[in-house]
Amino acid sequence: MEKVLLLHSSSDGQTIKIMRHIEKTLGEGYQCELADLNQLPAVSFEQYDRILIGASIRYGHLNKKLYQFINQNLPALEQHKVGFFCVNLTARKEGKNTPETSAYMKKFRQKSPWQPGLQAVFAGALRYPRYKWFDRVMIQFIMRITGGETDTSKEVEYTDWQKVEAFAAQFKAY
Incomplete structure (x- = not known):
């Protein structure tokens, strides 16, 4: 059984709902643990087989605690299987809903020292x-x-x- 950490930074709960849907989609064989990234948890990366981080955009920005978490854990993020997605209302529009076309993901990649190998953008609620x-x-x-x-x-x-x-x-x- 693979252990998966689902870290979320959610403003109104849609990011958590997406995480729960991913947990359900992963199915049996995956033991998932959900944690609030806004609490800046101390993560023992070696306890998990993979980690997924999901963060929402509020007023054009990702939560500052996401960047704090990245800066505190950069070596571990770069050495483990860690995916990332962001949730925003702009992604409701075609052409603004992929990591390559989302202004928020572009800004994230410019601002973040961590460049996730697996990325996604989802429309919120x-x-x-x-x-x-x-x-x-x-x-x-x-x-x-x-x-x-x-x-x-x-x-x-x-x-x-x-x-x-x-x-x-x-x-x-x-």
């Missing part, structure tokens, strides 16, 4: 009723500018679950 007032107004403004959903009574999930499953298969083979 829009959960207007769950947001605090400020976040709801700001996200609505951003969606208006980018031609997205602006009805604040709606929740829309843009995640392509088949794409997530294909990435899980790549992660298995990695």
Whole structure:
């Protein structure tokens, strides 16, 4: 049985939901442990056969704690099987939903000393009723500018679950 660490940096829970779907897709033969990257956990990399890091974009940025984790663990990240994906609403659009075309992944690769060998970009979810007032107004403004959903009574999930499953298969083979 392979041990897998699923590290997440999630703003509103969609990254965790994607991680749980990957865990389910991996299936039997994989013992998965979910941990919050925002807590900057001390990770014993040698305890795991592979590690997956998933992080969400909020207001155009990945959480600073992701970069802190990378800087603290760079040698281990480079020596182990570690995949990475980011989740954002821009990825709902064709042409902005791959590691090669996502502005956020490009920025990540420029800013990060770690260059993951396995990468993916997934569209997130829009959960207007769950947001605090400020976040709801700001996200609505951003969606208006980018031609997205602006009805604040709606929740829309843009995640392509088949794409997530294909990435899980790549992660298995990695």
